[in-house]
Amino acid sequence: MKFIHHSLLILALSVCCAASYGQKLKYDVILFGGKIGETTVEAKDSAGFKRYTLKSNTEAKMLFVDKKSKMCTNVCFDKEGKILRSDFQNVKDDETLVTKAVRENNKLLVSSNDTKTTFTDPVDFCSLQLYFAEPKSGQKVFSERVGKYFEMIKQSDGTYIATLDGHTAVYTYKGGKLYALEMKSTMGSVYLRLAQ
DSSP states (O other), rough: HHHHHHHHHHHHHHHHHHHHHHEEEEEEEEEEEEEEEEEEEEEETTTTEEEEEEEEEEEETTTTTEEEEEEHHHEOOOTSSSSEEEEEEEEEETTTEEEEEEEEETTEEEEEEHHHEEOSSOOOOOGGGGGTTTTEEEEEEETTTTEEEEEEEOTSOOOEEEEETEEEEEEEEETTEEEEEEETTTTTEEEEEEEE
């Protein structure tokens, strides 16, 4: 009986510890007030290495044309909190955008379709982390999608605004997690809202 009680205690502790090493968030993607898809982000910690993933599928009818997008992002950080590797792919209708980043000799080598860039300073914060932690105002954030930095500017209402390549995004946090994200474009705003 004592052995069974001890085994159950170890099992319960193992489950609790496993849960503390992973976090998963699900968002509804909304356009013109209607849900057009879902985005799931996940953070895992394994032996000190942190991994972040994002998967998103959307489909919307615009001007009698079906628009589809399937996005996948994977990022791995080393034990010191620096990016080792980042892979982004977005298949949008018939067009595919691929951005890869790999650290070699303390440099981050980034290729985005035909463009290549090198970052000599270690990259320690990426856009996938914005789902799990509220940034600091002026935080430099690496975009896995385009392989560039952007800055988070805190507003008086507690939201954050980011601008990159002519696009603006508004991040809203509740309890330290991203609650809503508005991505503004010329065709209107697309919203991500926490579903759980």
